[in-house]
Amino acid sequence: MAKVLVITGTVSPIEKSYSIALTKSFxxxxxxxxxxxELIELDLNTAPMASKTLTRTNQTEYWNEQDAMEYINQLKEVQKVIISSPMNNFNVSGLIKNYLDHILLANQTFSYKYSKKGDAIGLLDHLKVQILTTQGAPFGWYPFGDHTAFLKGTWEFVGAKVCEPILFAGTKVAPIMQMSPDEAVATIADKITKAAKDF
Ligand SMILES: Cc1cc2nc3c(=O)[nH]c(=O)nc-3n(C[C@H](O)[C@H](O)[C@H](O)COP(=O)(O)O)c2cc1C
Structure with a gap:
């Protein structure tokens, strides 16, 4: 029996959120x-750490027991992670970024100690990760902003095996913008079902 952590990081109302609809469907x-x-839900809106941005003044206490270690330990105790994020200003949401800033901690989730020059060693190599992303524009409109690739590279950096991400793009353009999130996500139901079965 695997433990699966389901992380969601949208600030949209739940019933209007495409990334929540995608996550629920998956x-x-x-x-x-x-x-x-066993599925463990983590809505980052409800985790105080995900609202804390790293600054000069909080740097010394940022990776504390409650905000960082608790979540790092959670990642060590599960076998799989499903993580969803909308594109916000060409990147992941601020909630997801703050979460990553807390869990990307040297000697906990990655290490440079025993690596060849420049290469890090991921310490979360027991993890299998499924990335679920959404964005308003069709894929490729902003070549400088690819939050899906950013998430894939980040989880691979900590050693995880990352399955092919599912990006649901174009939520702000027709015809998807005329559909409810559930209707929209239903258009890729087969892809979701296959990816979920294989995960
Ligand atoms: C603050 C904010 C910033 C956004 N920035 C972008 C963006 O840079 N590029 C884009 O394609 N869509 C952008 N969008 C649109 C969202 O990515 C899109 O609506 C997505 O479906 C939202 O997912 P959600 O419904 O789960 O929140 C933005 C939306 C918000 C609220």
Whole structure:
């Protein structure tokens, strides 16, 4: 029985959120094919650490027990992570960025100690990760902003095996903008079901 951490990081109202609809659809399909697994939900809106930005004044206490170690330990105790993020200003949401800033801690989730020059060693190599992303524009409109690739590279940096991300792009353009999040996500139901089964 695997423990699966489901991280969501949108600031949109739940019922209007495409990334939440995508996550719910993936989780539903996942449970159907992995009925014995335990799912742990982490909505970053409810985690105070995800609202804390690293600054000069909080640097010394930023990676404290409650804000950082608790979440790093959580990652060490689960086998899989499903993480969803919308694109906000060409990147992941601030909630997701603050979460990553807390868990990307040297000698806890990665290490330079025993590596060849310049290469880091990921310490979360037990993890399998599924990335679920959304963005208002079709893919490629902003070549300088690829939050999906950023997330993939970041999880690979800590040693995780990252499955092919699912990006739901173009939520702000027709025809998707005329659909509810559930209707929109239903258009890629087969892709979601297959990815969830294989995860
Ligand atoms: C503050 C904010 C910034 C956004 N920035 C971008 C952006 O840079 N590029 C883009 O394509 N869409 C952008 N969007 C649109 C969202 O990515 C899009 O609506 C997405 O579906 C939101 O996912 P959600 O419904 O889960 O919040 C932005 C939305 C918000 C609220």
């Amino acid at each position: 989780v539903k399909a996942y449970i159907a094919s992995h009925p014995d697994d």
